[in-house]
Amino acid sequence: xxxxxxxxxxxxxxxxxxxxxxxxxxxxxxxxxxxxxxxxxxxxxxxxxxxxxxxxxxxxxxxxxxxxxxxxxxxxxxxxxxxxxxxxxxxxxxxxxxxxxxxxxxxxxxxxxxxxxxxxxxxxxxxxxxxxxxxxxxxxxxxxxxxxxxxxxxxxxxxxxxxxxxxxxxxxxxxxxxxxxxxxxxxxxxxxxxxxxxxxxxxxxxxxxxxxxxxxxxxxxxxxxxxxxxxxxxxxxxxxxxxxxxxxxxxxxxxxxxxxxxxxxxxxxxxxxxxxxxxxxxxxxxxxxxxxxxxxxxxxxxxxxxxxxxxxxxxxxxxxxxxxxxxxxxxxxxxxxxxxxxxxxxxxxxxxxxxxxxxxxxxxxxxxxxxxxxxxxxxxxxxxxxxxxxxxxxxxxxxxxxxxxxxxxxxxxxxxxxxx
Numbered sequence: 001x002x003x004x005x006x007x008x009x010x011x012x013x014x015x016x017x018x019x020x021x022x023x024x025x026x027x028x029x030x031x032x033x034x035x036x037x038x039x040x041x042x043x044x045x046x047x048x049x050x051x052x053x054x055x056x057x058x059x060x061x062x063x064x065x066x067x068x069x070x071x072x073x074x075x076x077x078x079x080x081x082x083x084x085x086x087x088x089x090x091x092x093x094x095x096x097x098x099x100x101x102x103x104x105x106x107x108x109x110x111x112x113x114x115x116x117x118x119x120x121x122x123x124x125x126x127x128x129x130x131x132x133x134x135x136x137x138x139x140x141x142x143x144x145x146x147x148x149x150x151x152x153x154x155x156x157x158x159x160x161x162x163x164x165x166x167x168x169x170x171x172x173x174x175x176x177x178x179x180x181x182x183x184x185x186x187x188x189x190x191x192x193x194x195x196x197x198x199x200x201x202x203x204x205x206x207x208x209x210x211x212x213x214x215x216x217x218x219x220x221x222x223x224x225x226x227x228x229x230x231x232x233x234x235x236x237x238x239x240x241x242x243x244x245x246x247x248x249x250x251x252x253x254x255x256x257x258x259x260x261x262x263x264x265x266x267x268x269x270x271x272x273x274x275x276x277x278x279x280x281x282x283x284x285x286x287x288x289x290x291x292x293x294x295x296x297x298x299x300x301x302x303x304x305x306x307x308x309x310x311x312x313x314x315x316x317x318x319x320x321x322x323x324x325x326x327x328x329x330x331x332x333x334x335x336x337x338x339x340x341x342x343x344x345x346x347x348x349x350x351x352x353x354x355x356x357x358x359x360x361x362x363x364x365x366x367x368x369x370x371x372x373x374x375x376x377x378x379x380x381x382x383x384x385x386x387x388x389x390x391x392x393x394x395x396x397x398x399x400x401x402x403x404x405x406x407x408x409x410x411x412x413x414x415x416x417x418x419x420x
Contacts, residue, residue, distance in 0.1 A: 016075065021215055024077075028388065087136065098148040153223065155222075211225055224286075
């Protein structure tokens, strides 16, 4: 089952439709002021998982599996009824074991306490008792129905593509992909008879990383997400055309070398440019579905451009926005941006869409973390989440006669949330 996606629990039970996702957020909609805030919370939690994964020095596959477990858990639960920060810690603890790179529970608890105590997350106390996180793991496994096998788009990306010859410095670390991500892991069933496609692998890899900030991992099979990322990569880096006059002149020049060069070692002949469109068209996939996924990725970038990541003091000179783009392998070189900025900027230019304005370094927000200039900050979303949970408790929980404080009706919330 672990090598056959079509026979796995991932395909049979965890590819859902939009109606299922909408139903899972019905309770949250009763306690949020603007339904769009729930979309921002999806980016907010994914960024938290990415940052925590870097602090724990996890591989990208472990971070991706943690995100998938988090999304699956909240198909059956609401944000306002559970503590998402405890769930994130439990997801990391479980995903690390599922990906055969276990982390000590004390390490996870210590990093969670250090990170979530920051003012960007409302300075919320995190349970220091390891048993709280261990107990939450049992509830998590129960809601996941013990389905811990997760497939990711990285495998398909490496099966379909290879490094560009001129980008060895950018993509030279592909040997450190993590367990189950290598291109030789399992049979190749994508062959078109023309070998592998040459694309800027780092860009496609970064786009796949960004898709985990949306619900795409619950809606579509991972191989279709990988192909959509390749299509968007061609928007950012258009492949050379076979009928390009420059290529023809270079070919004719190479066919008639000078007399002096005939006696020298044979030089590298220029290869005929690949037909990228033909390569993708011959894949046995639904191209309309791939186009839909590509459009949803662009829509996700549009929403993300209105999300302003607060500047974290330990982030150094780089902005927190840049740090959210995870590199290809664990410990690889930083992700290279397009000449004009981020991946989303390049996509908007490539498709001719203006998109939303990119936050500038001079943008300022009020001290309360409120929306300003159509931007949303993590501090603002933390306050939204806090108000949702408080409203939920006041709405459904009876008050004790002695203290008048609401009593938690959800046992998982009561047992796993921090004291006080």
